[in-house]
Amino acid sequence: xxxxxxxxxxLCNWCSYTGxxxxxxxxxxxxxxxxxxxxxxxxxxxxxxVVKAFRxxxxxxxxxxxxxxxxxxxxxxxxxxxxxxxxxRVLEQFGIHPDRLMLTWVSAAEGERWAKVTQEITExxxxxxxxHLKD
Amino acid sequence: MPKPKVALYWAAxxxxxxxxxxxxxxxxxxVAKAFDIVFWPCLMDFKVKDVEAIExxxxxxxxxxxxxxxxxxxxLAKLLRRKSKVLVAFGSCAHEGCIPGLAxxxxxxxxxxxxxxxxxxxxxxxxxxxxxxxxxxxxVLEIPEFWNKVCSLDQVVDVDYYVxxxxxxxxxxxxxxxxxxxxxxxxxxxxxxxxxxKTCCDECPRVRKEKKIKRFYRTHEIVPNPxxxxxxxxxxxxxxxxxxxxxxxxxxxxxxxxxxxGPPPGSHDMGMKMISALSSVxxxxxxxxxxxxxxxIADPVGTFYRFNLAHSIxxxxxxxxxxxxxxx
Ligand code: SF4
Ligand code: SF4
Ligand code: SF4
Ligand code: FES
Numbered sequence: 001x002x003x004x005x006x007x008x009x010x011l012c013n014w015c016s017y018t019g020x021x022x023x024x025x026x027x028x029x030x031x032x033x034x035x036x037x038x039x040x041x042x043x044x045x046x047x048x049x050v051v052k053a054f055r056x057x058x059x060x061x062x063x064x065x066x067x068x069x070x071x072x073x074x075x076x077x078x079x080x081x082x083x084x085x086x087x088x089r090v091l092e093q094f095g096i097h098p099d100r101l102m103l104t105w106v107s108a109a110e111g112e113r114w115a116k117v118t119q120e121i122t123e124x125x126x127x128x129x130x131x132h133l134k135d
Numbered sequence: 136m137p138k139p140k141v142a143l144y145w146a147a148x149x150x151x152x153x154x155x156x157x158x159x160x161x162x163x164x165x166v167a168k169a170f171d172i173v174f175w176p177c178l179m180d181f182k183v184k185d186v187e188a189i190e191x192x193x194x195x196x197x198x199x200x201x202x203x204x205x206x207x208x209x210x211l212a213k214l215l216r217r218k219s220k221v222l223v224a225f226g227s228c229a230h231e232g233c234i235p236g237l238a239x240x241x242x243x244x245x246x247x248x249x250x251x252x253x254x255x256x257x258x259x260x261x262x263x264x265x266x267x268x269x270x271x272x273x274x275v276l277e278i279p280e281f282w283n284k285v286c287s288l289d290q291v292v293d294v295d296y297y298v299x300x301x302x303x304x305x306x307x308x309x310x311x312x313x314x315x316x317x318x319x320x321x322x323x324x325x326x327x328x329x330x331x332x333k334t335c336c337d338e339c340p341r342v343r344k345e346k347k348i349k350r351f352y353r354t355h356e357i358v359p360n361p362x363x364x365x366x367x368x369x370x371x372x373x374x375x376x377x378x379x380x381x382x383x384x385x386x387x388x389x390x391x392x393x394x395x396x397g398p399p400p401g402s403h404d405m406g407m408k409m410i411s412a413l414s415s416v417x418x419x420x421x422x423x424x425x426x427x428x429x430x431x432i433a434d435p436v437g438t439f440y441r442f443n444l445a446h447s448i449x450x451x452x453x454x455x456x457x458x459x460x461x462x463x
């Protein structure tokens with residue numbers, strides 16, 4: 001059977017989740033590989049969530065928030081941005097391909113963009129193949 | 136009434152956790168008065184068969200220091216678990232792998248290659264590697280099997296309590312022992328003893344400002360201001376990702392906290408906790424500049440997980456990247 005990547009998406013409530021919802025109600029197709037989890041703000045996404053997702057079987061993780069300057073809580077997405085860069089560096093040192101993690105900004109009005117972003121990470125992770133974590 | 140029995144054991148450890156018990160000074164006599172010490176290979180001449188002869192559950196408490204990285208240590212951990220009512224992971228190595236756990240950045244084959252083949256002082260033309268069994272005319276010689284990775288004690292046997300620290304501070308050790316000597320009720324299983332409920336920063340006397348970090352420094356690169364928070368000055372102090380309890384020992388003398396008391400309550404993974412903390416203090420909103428600032432952190436995994444690697448969510452360095460590179 002062909003490999004279907006499992007991707008956990010952490011989406012902020014105010015922009016990206018609403019954007020994904022819009023994609024849904026507008027009947028825009030986006031890959032079911034991304035399983036969205038709603039959090040209040042991208043700044044709330046503890047890096048622990050990301051490695052836990054990998055540990056529990058995700059092949060990729062998508063973090064999506066409001067565009068820079070638009071965070072409902074003002075600074076949350078900048079925090080997410082810095083976390084993302086730190087996490088990539090640490091994942092790489094842990095021997096995990098850093099491209100398994102993706103950060104993106106999708107607004108509440110960007111249903112099309114949500115579809116594009118989810119396609120991008122799905123194809124990217126499909127190319128990387130399954131993640132086999134060792135105990 | 137016979138005195139309750141205690142045992143102390145060391146596995147993959149440096150001996151520091153043994154010293155810290157002796158560092159309770161004259162109180163060691165109180166320990167000897169209250170307990171019957173039945174096993175303590177570092178200080179007293181007991182044999183494993185002495186432990187085997189004790190009925191199961193016959194030891195009141197075992198303080199076990201050291202990580203588990205070979206089959207002999209596993210055997211002793213299981214034996215002492217069976218014989219003890221209360222098993223305490225004593226010190227950072229038993230608690231979460233500590234410095235021995237840093238070997239989880241590599242694996243058994245690589246370690247053997249370095250140690251038995253590649254170091255400049257190795258003279259091993261036949262490339263002999265340790266074997267668990269060797270046939271000799273006199274019989275079969277056996278040595279323990281070296282594992283592919285280092286484990287914390289609770290990854291191998293059920294653990295009742297943890298005493299963190301590398302080593303645990305002797306005043307905290309005495310507080311724990313005194314509690315046991317006085318026969319006070321035992322705390323809930325899984326409790327961390329001899330430590331606090333906050334972070335190292337909460338015990339630290341240094342003055343904190345709003346942190347705005349433009350680059351990080353290693354300890355030899357700057358002379359820090361003696362009053363101010365070290366992290367404010369760009370030194371990678373693990374204080375925000377570390378449990379309190381040591382009295383902020385290192386930071387008080389100008390050395391950044393290395394994180395030996397393990398993660399604070401509510402956290403399990405010091406590296407991820409530290410990433411969270413740093414994301415609030417790096418002063419930039421520009422991806423390229425953020426990359427530049429992060430590049431000044433010399434060894435993120437070695438720094439953030441100096442004590443916690445074996446017990447972290449990822450446990451060890453993985454082979455995902457290597458597999459991808461092999462494909463390329
Ligand atoms: S915790 Fe520290 S002092 Fe104790 S055995 Fe391990 S390395 Fe040594
Ligand atoms: S980061 Fe270090 S120096 Fe700063 S307050 Fe915390 S423990 Fe003290
Ligand atoms: S300051 Fe940090 S490294 Fe030093 S003893 Fe305390 S917890 Fe351990
Ligand atoms: S609310 Fe969307 S990123 Fe903060």
